[in-house]
Amino acid sequence: MDDGVRSEAATGESAITVRGLRKSFGGLPVYSGFDLDVRRGDILAIFGPNGCGKSTFINMAAGLMPIDGGSILYGGRTVRQTRIGYVFQNYREALFPWLRAEENIRYPLRRLGLPRREIDRRLQQLATDFQVRFDLRRYPYELSGGQQQLVSVMRALAVEPEVLFLDEPFSALDYETTLDLRALLQDVLKRLRVTTILVSHDLEESIALSDRLLMLTRRPTAVADDVAVDLPWPRTSHTLSEPSFVALKRRCLDVFEAAVAGRV
Secondary structure, three states, X not given: OOOOOOOHHHHOOEEEEEEEEEEXXXXXXXXXXXXXXXXXXXEEXXXXXXXXXXXXXXXXXXXXXXOOEEEEEXXXXXXXXOOEEEEXXXXXXXXXXXXXXXXHHHHHHHHOOOOHHHHHHHHHHHHHHOOOOOOOOXXXXXXXXXHHHHHHHHHHHHOOOOEEEEEOOOOOOOHHHHHHHHHHHHHHHHHHOOEEEEEOOOHHHHHHOOOEEEEEOOOOEOEEEEEEOOOOOOOOHHHHHOHHHXXXXXXXXXXXXXXXXXOO
């Protein structure tokens, strides 16, 4: 990271350390010597122009895509040595349609070899945390889009991840459902102190759900701004109209417009 854009995580314990990250497609660089630190327990949102490599970054960080060079470490460990959770944008393809909702949530826990009593305990705790009011014995196709995405979130958190990745998790949902899920998710993430990286194309959402907002440039991707989101938790629909939120959004919009125009 440039000296002029220092990580807000520099003074805290880093859960994620990225150094010299490189990635190219077709000989064209997306990341070329990219550095980043994410403090333990923080929610980091990543925002930038289309095609700047937001989803590419979290796919590399989650071990779903190889890197060309550099390193991504979790407390000094590799991603294979780290418990991670991942919530995909397309909930319809993320869930196993032949399994009931509760079995989708249990699936990664069975893969871990946990005893049935512990699996049932975690499932019940998640249902309580997320105030589930629908029948988890139903199949995904019997659930609404918001309910399916909630099941995806619960499945990702069932393994008690050290790091959670959210790839535009609400983009396919209506606004009312999005507000409800945001409220539930922020409560659980902040209470459990789950280190989280959120990718979103929605600036309002990126600010509302984060402790820190990383604004990216066009390719080759660099940091345009590293914004501390010093707004009190919890954040509600009223937060979106408060002067401090509006001012922060205006600052980020200015940075984004400059990034789109190639001025940063």
